[in-house]
Amino acid sequence: MYRRSLSLLAVVAALLVLVPAALAARVHVRVEGKTQTIFGTAEPTLNVKANALDALEAASFAGEFYYHVTPTAFGPYVDQIGRYPASGSNGWIFKVNGIVPPVGADQVTVKDGDTVLWYWATFSGPAGPLTLEVETSIVKGKRCFFATGRNDAGRASRVRGVVYTLNSRRINSATGVVCTPLGRYSVRVAKTGAIRSRTYSGR
Structure with a gap:
């Protein structure tokens, strides 16, 4: 028992x-x-x-x-x-x-x-900082990355003047776009005054 x-x-x-x-x-x-x-x-x-x-x-x-x-x-x-x-x-x-x-x-x-x-x-105004994201697509046989930013309401817009970290390499992009040969990648994007993106990985 x-x-x-x-x-x-x-x-x-x-x-x-x-x-x-x-x-x-x-x-x-x-x-x-x-x-x-x-x-x-x-x-x-x-x-x-x-x-x-x-x-x-x-x-x-x-x-x-x-x-x-x-x-x-x-x-x-x-x-x-x-x-x-x-x-x-x-x-x-x-x-x-x-x-x-x-x-x-x-x-x-x-x-x-x-x-x-x-x-x-x-907090410097009515709106908070943009949260950066990375969109990607194949353009003319290359892998291209596009920086976007979401405001407090979740609305997204393209962002210029960013810095990518692509496979440990820093790349400045005035347009917010960077393209690279196809292959495996690990990428995130940053911009002064915005929230860094998460790391995106794939191929």
């Missing part, structure tokens, strides 16, 4: 561990710091308990970086990630699927396939 009780307890304990993971959403997460990517250059998929704040917690656990949350009358406020605390017009913002939500991170429920981006921003 004693052994049977221990076995039952072991099964219950295992279920308590497995059920939260099964209920978690599989979410792409990236954290862009002031000067470099803190976590998730390629936006890995993590188990996220419920919301965008939980996504930061999951990334912090996976990437072993520090963050701090301060309780406020409006809800939890992320006032530091990594080395940089929020101060004055600088602070930490998040986007879900390319859009800045009108509510706090703890109020934004995430689901399988969502993308959560936390980033350092300087």
Whole structure:
């Protein structure tokens, strides 16, 4: 009887561990710091308990970086990630699927396939910085990359005056377009005042 009780307890304990993971959403997460990517250059998929704040917690656990949350009358406020605390017009913002939500991170429920981006921003006007992305297509037998940027509402537009990192090589592009012979590639794009893109890989 004693052994049977221990076995039952072991099964219950295992279920308590497995059920939260099964209920978690599989979410792409990236954290862009002031000067470099803190976590998730390629936006890995993590188990996220419920919301965008939980996504930061999951990334912090996976990437072993520090963050701090301060309780406020409006809800939890992320006032530091990594080395940089929020101060004055600088602070930490998040986007879900390319859009800045009108509510706090703890109020934004995430689901399988969502993308959560936390980033350092300087607030200098009504609009936040563009989030850069890389589009690609084959043009006249070459692989071409096109820099685009999404605003806070998720609307995309072409971006000029960018710097690509293509297979570890830095390429300045006044037009926002760069073409290369076909083959395997790893590429991301950056621009002063914008949020770096994730790393795109393929061939």
